[in-house]
Amino acid sequence: MSRPLILLFLIVTALMPGQTTCQDDDALMISRIHDESLGNGRSWKWLTGLCTRHGGRIAGSHAYLEATDYTAGLLAGIPGVRAYKQDCQADHWIRGDHEEVVIKKSKAGKLKLKALSLGNSVATPPGGVTAEVIEVKSLDEVEKLGREKISGKIVFYNRPMDPTKIRTFSAYGGAADQRVYGPAKAAEYGAVAALVRSMTTQADDFPHTGVTVYKDSLNKIPGIAISTNDADRLSNLLSQGPVHIYCRTNCRQEGKKPAPTVIGEIRGSEFPDEIILVGGHLDSWDVGQGAHDDGAGCIQSAEVLRILTTLGYKPKRTIRCVLFSNEENGLAGGKTYAAESNRKGEFHLAAIESDAGGFSPRGFGFDADTSVFKTYYRNVSKWLPLLESYGLQFETGGGGADIGPLKSQKGLLVGLRPDSQRYFDFHHTANDRIENVNRRELELGAAAMASLVFLIDKYGIK
Template sequence: MLAALLLLSAFATQAQNHEQNLRTIFDEALTKGQSYPMLEYLSLKIGHRLSGSPSAAAAVEYTRQQMESYGFDQVYLQEVMVPHWVRGQKEIGRIVNSKFGSQDVNVIALGNSVGTGPEGLLAEVIEVQSLEELEKLGKKNIEGKIVFFNRPMDPKHIHTGHAYGGAGDQRVKGPSEAAKYGAVGAINRSLTLAQNDTPHTGSLIYEEGVAQIPAVAISTVGADYLSRSIKANKAMKFYMETHCEMLPDVLSYNVIGELKGSELPNEYIVVGGHLDSWDVGDGSHDDGAGCVQAIEAVRIFKATGIRPKRTLRAVMFMNEENGLRGGNEYARVAKEKDEKHIAALESDSGGFTPRGFGIKSSEETLAKIQSWSSLLAPYDLRKIVKGYGGADINPLEDQGPALIGLMPDSQRYFDYHHTTDDTFDKVNKRELELGAASMAALIYLIDQEGL
């Protein structure tokens, strides 16, 4: 009986310590936080950070210096060769020979796309709603035409990430699938639930051995107008002009900062975001926010004197947007060194109000993390569910760690995602700080309790 009482007392004391330390973590982030000024510099002084660009190189150096200035135990660069795609001069999109007359529309080249060159491309357009529809139409209906993928994101999903995932195949795979049937170009409806005239870029993947055709995204307003034009005149044509090209690979880096564990230094907990962004806007939500939150999550431990048992790593992954080279290289090196990662946490859904975490793990691990709900609930972190970790940390999956994604409120993210509107003024300081504190809080519990 005495032993049981002592055990209960120890559990109560430990829970009280956790409550106090979580309060300390949030107090530090909300009163002395560094995430917002870091993001301000990254966004406004450096700007967009497409892989292979001078600004991406500047971001590498800036984040390295920041982690050193915060007194991390070790900060180093991990080499990775990245693609170097350049957009070139502004794209042109024009509906011609329409019953409604010629009309310029806002388009943007998809990342990794080949360009049309200065001569542009003029061809008839055929509208489809899915990749499967291409097969039904066949080569006789598609050859020599531009394929217009016009399936919208499904608004019925409450979490907009699910809607994005449900429509993304037409952007990523659509151009190559269309090329198999002789298409000469591709137009993609922007991946957003917003109804506006801002087109959204994003990466495509060309299938090996298939002709590479130029591809653009069109705004949702433009997509609706184009669809009406096609219905009014099946023989109408579309003119697109893009000047993008893929240059030789460039040497870049993942940026890694560590706080060494006091008891289990050879066990690692990773927290990260991707340092690269598209070459439009300044990448504040995607994913400048995630990068500064990751650095801040580790800085908080240093600033508050909460010494982790395990080694914490803040990782700035390079090249998530159009290659995933950084995430793959990090996982490759970790496997080569036989490093033991027990958890990896990524923030890549914007700097909005945190709601909880999506967990990709065994049922046992998920249950353990969910057992901390009462500790996290005072900070409105009430959603701890099966979910998706993140693109950069997913390559670690076969090495066994729990893969965790911060889940901010998702309703506004795809309004800005991959657009000129993804800028610093769209980020709320307190929301950003709450996200960083939330990440630090979960890292703390994983570190102290283990998985």
């Protein structure tokens, strides 16, 4: 039956007292949620505001603090929502004021590579560093080459993301160790800097930043992302003979800064102590606008509250929109939130995270403590027929970085799963901007989340 026919059927049966079932009511509510999001939604307007006024909002920055005011204001404007901020301190890393330079100088001329320091990286010395480049495909290769080959060099990690993975997050998972742990590994063997091929399957000119992690006991060296096109160019040059590179960066840690998490809450009428969290992370990298990562998830989460309220839905359980701080380079928001929640003895019946971009939603992934997972998953799976006509599927394995620390409360963790094909076109780049978000796709994601929140609230999952 087509969707209009289903609706007609539901409306007709809804007009016949005693003839409706829960499933009919639920289908009608889910249809109304989608109509509201697509027909009268605020997602697009709100995300446009967040991106254009408060882009590049790395935790601890002025832009971040402004974004907390903006989003707290949006939440406070939804009738029945109590908006507040949760104190959080985050390490404030800044890229510095001067241009980041990665350049190959030779008698033949200069070749300038597009470069971005990795998040939390140290800078080069003020005068920069020049050294021979050695290309590797893995951290293991650095170990095998050993100190003799690595010492004094610039290590260039150049293993591409595997384009044949159907889901791009799998390809990312198979390559990101080079960025996260590569500079520390290179430092362990005496390298003076590390270049990392950007995390995308696209051939383009955008360097992708992202966090790198040092071992505290070791000397720290600069980690710098270069674009995939420049990585191919550099690799090609290396195949012709030795290459020396000059790098100069000026990033630094500024110490702990206030970076509050933003919260908006509707108190439940029957079971206020059962919390259904819906959220994303408000911080972004300093480049770009943080449109897909993760402005989209934050705005969708706020929109869930607005949609349910606008439709007159009175939740039985407490529905809490949480816009976490510092996901990108420390996870201070998620850790602080969980610690505070545990301290108060709270229970999150469910936590739904949207942090995979504002693309066409394709379903949800579910996770929970093994002692409860089977029961929860069996119960939520009963709702799948209500959501399939919206192109949504369920799968095991889910959650997200910010809600991960809540797992010990033994509630359900859920990740929204949007189509992943375009995510790494924009992820952690200057190109993660509002014009690369599609309004309808964003709105469908908000509607999918609101539908799941509605079902969890109405029926519970136990």
